Amino acid sequence: MNITARTAWKPAAVFSVAALALTACGPDTSGEGTAGETEEIDWSEVEPAESITFWTNHPGGSQDVEQELIDEFTEETGIEVELVTSGANYEETSQRFQTAQGTGDVGDVVVLSDATWFTNYLNDALIPVDDVLEAAEVDVSGYVEALYEDYLYEDSHYGVPYARSTPLFYYNADHYEEAGIEDVPTTWEEVEEVSQQLMEAEVASSAFAFPPQDQYPAWTMANLVWGYGGGWSDEWDFSTVSSQETIEALEFAQEAAGDWASVASGDQADDFAAGVASQVVQSTGSLGGILESAEFEVGTAFLPTGPNGEENVVPTGGAGLMIAAESEPERQLAAAMFVGHMTSAESTAKFSEATGYVPVHQDADMSDVYEETPQFETAVNQLERTRVQDFARVFLPGGDLELAQTLQRILTEDVDVAEEMERVEGEFESLYERDLAAELDG
Numbered sequence: 001m002n003i004t005a006r007t008a009w010k011p012a013a014v015f016s017v018a019a020l021a022l023t024a025c026g027p028d029t030s031g032e033g034t035a036g037e038t039e040e041i042d043w044s045e046v047e048p049a050e051s052i053t054f055w056t057n058h059p060g061g062s063q064d065v066e067q068e069l070i071d072e073f074t075e076e077t078g079i080e081v082e083l084v085t086s087g088a089n090y091e092e093t094s095q096r097f098q099t100a101q102g103t104g105d106v107g108d109v110v111v112l113s114d115a116t117w118f119t120n121y122l123n124d125a126l127i128p129v130d131d132v133l134e135a136a137e138v139d140v141s142g143y144v145e146a147l148y149e150d151y152l153y154e155d156s157h158y159g160v161p162y163a164r165s166t167p168l169f170y171y172n173a174d175h176y177e178e179a180g181i182e183d184v185p186t187t188w189e190e191v192e193e194v195s196q197q198l199m200e201a202e203v204a205s206s207a208f209a210f211p212p213q214d215q216y217p218a219w220t221m222a223n224l225v226w227g228y229g230g231g232w233s234d235e236w237d238f239s240t241v242s243s244q245e246t247i248e249a250l251e252f253a254q255e256a257a258g259d260w261a262s263v264a265s266g267d268q269a270d271d272f273a274a275g276v277a278s279q280v281v282q283s284t285g286s287l288g289g290i291l292e293s294a295e296f297e298v299g300t301a302f303l304p305t306g307p308n309g310e311e312n313v314v315p316t317g318g319a320g321l322m323i324a325a326e327s328e329p330e331r332q333l334a335a336a337m338f339v340g341h342m343t344s345a346e347s348t349a350k351f352s353e354a355t356g357y358v359p360v361h362q363d364a365d366m367s368d369v370y371e372e373t374p375q376f377e378t379a380v381n382q383l384e385r386t387r388v389q390d391f392a393r394v395f396l397p398g399g400d401l402e403l404a405q406t407l408q409r410i411l412t413e414d415v416d417v418a419e420e421m422e423r424v425e426g427e428f429e430s431l432y433e434r435d436l437a438a439e440l441d442g
Contacts, residue, residue, distance in 0.1 A: 041131070043132060043135030043329075043333060044135070046333050048077075048079060048337060052079065052109065053082045054083055054084060054338070055096070055109065055111065056083070056111040057087045057093045059111065059319055059357070060357055063083075063085075065350055065354040073337075073342075076341070077337060086107060086110065086111070090111070090116055093110065094113070094117075094119065098120060108334070109324075110322050111321060114317055114320075118153070120322070122436075126325055127158075129156075129159065129160065129336065130156055132323065132335075132336040133336050133340065135336065136337040136339075136340055138160075138336060142345065142363055144360055148160060150316055162351075163351070163355065163357045164318035164358050165283050165358060166316055166358065166379065167219070168281070168286075169280075169281055169301045169302060169303050170299070171184060171301065172278045172297075172299070175198060175203040176194075178203045180201070181197055184299065185301075185304055186302070186305065188252065191279070195207035195256070195279065196260055198260070203278060204275060204276060204277060206262035207260040207279060208280065209271045210253065210257060210411050211282075212268075215266075218232060218403035218404055220283075220315075222313075223303045223315060224250075224304075225245075225246050226310065226387065227306020228246070229243075229306070229307075231390050232399070233399075234390075241424050241425050242418070242425040247418050253410065254411060263408075267286075269286040273289070275296060284357075284358055284379040287373075287375060287379065298375060301378060314382055316386050316387070323336060344361060346364075349364040349366060356376075396431055396436070397431060397435045402427050403424065406420050406421070406423075
C-alpha cells in the first residue's frame with residue numbers, strides 16, 4: 001500500500017522508543033527475590049477499590065484526552081482515578097516508579113515503554129495481568145496481537161498496549177515524479193534501484209537517510225536485518241547478531257551509506273521534511289510533524305521486505321500500561337478495570353486521533369482520521385506485519401546502546417562488519433552474565 005496526499009494532520013506525536021534508558025537504570029541484581037514471582041490471589045473474593053492512581057508522562061501530549069477517558073471511566077464505574085504526571089518522558093516515569101518501590105506511594109497503573117517495563121519486571125515491581133484482566137472482564141483477544149505479545153514473558157503478560165508506534169517508509173512523491181519513478185519500492189533491492197535513479201536525477205543530496213546513534217538505529221534497522229533473516233538475538237541466544245544473515249544486511253547498509261544513502265546528523269525525519277533526503281524509515285509518530293513541515297507531497301508505504309521473503313518485518317515500539325505489584329489487590333482489580341477501559345476499541349480510537357499513536361484494538365473505528373489523513377491508514381494497515389522486538393534490544397541492559405554505537409561505526413567508518421558483530425555478540429554475553437543471569441536463571 002502507498003498513499004500520497006497534501007493534507008495536514010493536526011495531531012503530532014513524538015514516539016520515544018526510550019531504549020537507551022536501560023543503561024541508566026539497570027535491574028536490581030542483589031539476588032533478593034525472584035523476578036516474576038507473585039502471590040496467588042482469588043480474584044473472585046476481591047472487591048475493586050474506590051480510587052486508584054495513574055502515573056503517566058502523557059505520551060504524545062495526551063493529558064487532555066487521558067483526563068477525558070478517566071472521566072468516562074469514573075462516570076461508568078464510580079471509581080476515582082488520580083492522574084499523576086510522573087515524568088517528562090518514559091525514562092523519568094520508569095525511574096520514579098523504581099525509586100518509589102517500598103515507599104507506599106507508587107502508582108497503581110503506570111505507563112512504561114517497550115524498553116523500560118522489563119527492568120521493572122526484574123525488580124518484582126509488576127504483576128502478571130492475565131488473571132486480573134480476566135477477573136475485570138477485559139477481553140484481551142481484541143488487542144492487536146503483536147502489540148499485546150510485547151509484554152509476554154515466561155507464559156505471562158505484564159502489561160497491555162497503550163501508546164504504540166511502528167516505523168514507516170516515507171518517500172518524497174515530488175522527487176519520485178521528477179526522477180520518473182512510478183512504483184514505490186516494496187523490497188530493499190528495489191529501494192536500492194529507486195535510490196540510484198533518484199541520485200542520477202539529482203533531486204536531493206541523498207536518496208535515503210539512515211538514523212544516527214542517538215535516534216535508536218537498532219529499532220528502525222531491525223526491519224532490514226529481519227528482512228535478510230538475521231536479528232539482534234533469538235530470545236536470549238545472541239548468536240544471531242553475528243550470523244551471516246545479519247552481516248549481509250549490515251554490509252548492504254554500509255555500502256549504501258557510501259553510495260546512495262547518508263547518515264543524518266540529527267533526526268532523519270528532519271532531513272526528509274527539508275527535502276535533503278528523498279526517503280527515510282522513521283516512526284509513525286513523525287507523520288504529523290512531517291506533514292506540517294514538508295512543502296512537497298508526502299508518500300507513505302509499508303516497510304520494505306528482504307531477500308528471505310518474510311513480510312513480518314515491522315518492529316513494534318511505544319509504551320504500555322502496567323499494574324504495580326506493591327498495590328493492594330483491591331486497587332489492582334480496579335486498575336485492571338481501568339486498563340481495560342483505556343485500551344478499549346472506543347478509547348484507543350480517541351487516543352489515536354488525539355495523539356497520532358496507532359490504535360491498539362482491532363475494532364477501533366479510525367475512518368474519520370483516514371479521511372483527513374490517508375497516510376495514517378498505511379501505518380494502521382501495516383500492523384498486520386508487526387513483529388515483537390528482539391530481547392537483546394529491549395530486555396538486555398545496555399544492549400540497545402551497544403547496537404547504536406556499533407551501527408554508527410558501521411555506517412560511517414570503513415570497519416569490518418563481521419568483526420564488529422562478533423564483538424557485539426561477546427559484549428551481549430558479558431552484559432547478560434553480569435546483569436541478568438543470576439536473576440533469570442536463579
